[in-house]
Amino acid sequence: MPAAKSAAKKAPPSTPSRSTSAAQIRVGIGGWTYAPWRGPFYPEDLTQSRELEYASRHLTSIEINGTFYGLQKPASYEKWYQETPDDFVFSLKAPRYATNRKVLAEAGETIERFFASGVLLLKQKLGPINWQFAPTKKFDADDFEAFLKLLPASIEGQKLRHAVEVRHDSFRTPEFVALARKHKVAVVLAADSEYPQIADLTAPFVYARIMGTSESQAKGYSTKALNAWAERARQLAAGTTPDDLATCAKPPAKVASRDVYLYVISGFKERNPAAAMALLQKL
Template identity: 55%
Template sequence: MTGAIRVGVGGWTYEPWRGVFYPEGLPQKRELDYAAGRLTAIEINGTYYGSQKPATFAAWARAVPDGFIFSLKASRYCTNRRVLAEAGESIAKFLSQGITELGDRLGPILWQFMATKQFQPDDFAAFLALLPKEQGGLPLRHVLEVRHESFRDPAFFALARKANAAIVLADSDEVPVIDESTADFSYARLMRAEEQIETGYDAAGLDHWAGRAREMAQRGDAFLFFISGAKVRNPAAAQALIDRVGRP
């Protein structure tokens, strides 16, 4: 069964977007509503740096239309540690902060590891065993963003596949590009937006990722986020890709 393709950016509060993506004079409190009307997903990065209140998640859910999805970047305290097997308490704290208030707007959870973190099979297996399949009755989908070459290992792919955890496909020169399907959904982070290109990526690049998105969707839901690069261009890049792949 073909999955849905959702495309977005990281966050929605970014001053250089005002007057470029957001109309001049748009109140800041309406920025999420505006962005959600033009994108189909947003990756929330604030959850990486600190916890949020249940009421905040509930307000975010109310601000977006049906079918819109938030992915959440997991707390750095879960992943930025020497022994991942000891992350259980931090994982439980992150998952219990009120994310279930997002309801059916809750998408994948992104677990990002430091660029210096190397693959240690036993420790990583122990970490994956700590990730629950549901929280408060809501199913959870987990995404792994690994940024060290040691993860380019069939043993890592096998662990991710066993856990039904997706591995980030990064479009970047800064991190390993791991193009491996390990879950019943896919997740890409596209980091090559260029400021001199109005849509961030040129037409050929957007066409390429539209094709890849359709391929991903053959295996289940596909999530693609324009992250970093020339960040001011990322909303335009996302909208241009949505024009090519359509809305769910």
């Protein structure tokens, strides 16, 4: 689908870098529908139906949040696929009904229903699945491993990537990191927030969510902070953990390049697109 005329005339001086190298760094935001983005991000004359089209040409990935609250229709996935560039990638927040439960081993049906709902219609644009847990969910090794065993490595020949976003301090333990590595699941790197930071590399990719944008900064973060995150993203893509990020276990024995998915989330949400685009410019 061709880009909207208003999108073309108001695009930034340079477009996002879409590298074809072995390890890619993608930067995006959570969702694309947010009224205060009208003006600061979306042109005033852009119709709402073309917001995804516009956002996907200024960013390289988007985390879909609606999937956390309920199943989406297959037609929606098809529409999202059609409206975005060939090399654009979506990550999806998995349904809360799978993660917000006392016994995680009982989530099998919910997980199967989620993947049968049309998710695979995103084809090559389907990125990592973020399984987010409540801040009250504590680490129990047997309970959590039972859940990780339910996550399919592939469906119908399509490989899947999984990330777990844990929000209780009890997960800050080498035992949890070892479990994630065993199942090749990424631990979401939560940064600039009140949630525990676990920056250990546990999968062939990195999933980061930075949540510190501020109203006082035109681009959400200061230039110094943006430079710092750009450098951290480069180091993570190279297979090393930056010294200024908190880890719980020894680094992997083998250093290998990794795709990085970095989302500017929460904070002062109105500034998130500006921060994401600023990071893309630096990268």
